[in-house]
Amino acid sequence: MIGGQAASAVLLAGYDWVMDILVAGGHGQIALRLLKLLAADGHTARGLIRKPEQAADLTAVGAVPVIGDLENDPSLAPYVKGSDAVVFAAGAGPGSGPARKRTVDLGGAIKLADAAMSEGVTRYVMVSSIGAQDPSSAGPTMQPYLEAKAEADAYVIGSGLDCTIVRPGSLTDDPGTGLVTVTRDLGNRGPVPRDDVAAVLAACLVTPTTIGVTFELFAGDTPIPEALKL
Ligand SMILES: NC(=O)c1ccc[n+]([C@@H]2O[C@H](COP(=O)([O-])OP(=O)(O)OC[C@H]3O[C@@H](n4cnc5c(N)ncnc54)[C@H](OP(=O)(O)O)[C@@H]3O)[C@@H](O)[C@H]2O)c1
Incomplete structure (x- = not known):
């Protein structure tokens, strides 16, 4: 179940601007939660998906489906055009090999950054990972994934975009609590509900003090707005 709408209304209380936000990997489990939160808060929430049959799931959460392929489209500029911010929430997934870590987790993230720069979109929020x-130090299965995430993060940071790099712990489908641990000390481990990752991403988009920051994210005890006072 996609939850967190009420939590978002609380989280975003006091913020009063609306944006057009493109979420790459728009049918992902975090992305659908994020799109639902953003739409509920009045933003134009657009999700980039490569499979037209997924469009109805985006419409159902109040989002606008945008059909495009991170790997096969030469440029994402036409989709990014008109956005105020982009979020990279795509991933090749655990069933994929090293090659798709390069084309999706790295290549897609770079393509999104290049499109943002070419379209004058300055805000980029990245779903990265602990371990990046x-x-x-990772095992042979995780290493190609974490190398791709590390290179993608470095590219986005080096691009000069107003970026926030969010590195969640192990994702769970537990209900969100709105309570998290956020730390700039890297190298920790722990779980975090996808609901809370989505709520943190939504909050980052309206919290300019998260620009230029890389942080790890876990389930915890601190309300999200407080945790993002970095
Ligand atoms: N699992 C963990 O514990 C963990 C921990 C930390 C960070 N993360 C990161 O968090 C990310 C998001 O997690 P999640 O659970 O939301 O992932 P998810 O449900 O697997 O979503 C990833 C999305 O990326 C899309 N995608 C893949 N290739 C694409 C392409 N060429 N063009 C457009 N979209 C494409 C997939 O769409 P299709 O349906 O078309 O394939 C899918 O909807 C993960 O990808 C991972 O990098 C994961």
Whole structure:
């Protein structure tokens, strides 16, 4: 179940601007939660998906489906055009091999950054991962994934875009609590509900002090607005 709408209304109380936000990987489990929160808060929430049959799921949460392929489209500029912010929430997934970590987790993130720069969109929020600070310490299965995430993060940070790099712990489908641990000290481990990751992403988009920050995210005890006072 996609939850967190009430939590978002609380989270975003006091923020009063609306944006057009493109979420790459728009049918992902975090992305659908995020799109629902953004739409409920009055933003134009657009989700980039490569499979037209997924469009109805986006419409059902109040989002606008945009058909495009992170790997096969030469540029994402036509989809990014007109946005105020972009979020990279796509991923090749655990069933994929190293090649798709390069084309999706790295290549897609770079393509999104390049499109943002070419369209004058300055805000980029990245769904990264714990472990990306030291891919070499991971096992052989995780290493290609974490290398791709680390390179993608470095590219976005080096691009000069107003970026926030969010590195969640192990994702769960537990209901969100709105309570998290956020830390700039990298190298920790722990679970975090996808509901809360989505709520943190939504909050980052309206919290300019998260620009230029890389942080890890876990389930915790601190209300999200407080946790994002970085
Ligand atoms: N699992 C963990 O514990 C964990 C921990 C930390 C961070 N993360 C990161 O968090 C991300 C989001 O998690 P999640 O659970 O929401 O992932 P998810 O449900 O697997 O969503 C990933 C989305 O990316 C899309 N995608 C893949 N290739 C694409 C392409 N070429 N063009 C457009 N879209 C494409 C997929 O769409 P299709 O249906 O078309 O394939 C899917 O909807 C993960 O990808 C991972 O990088 C995961």
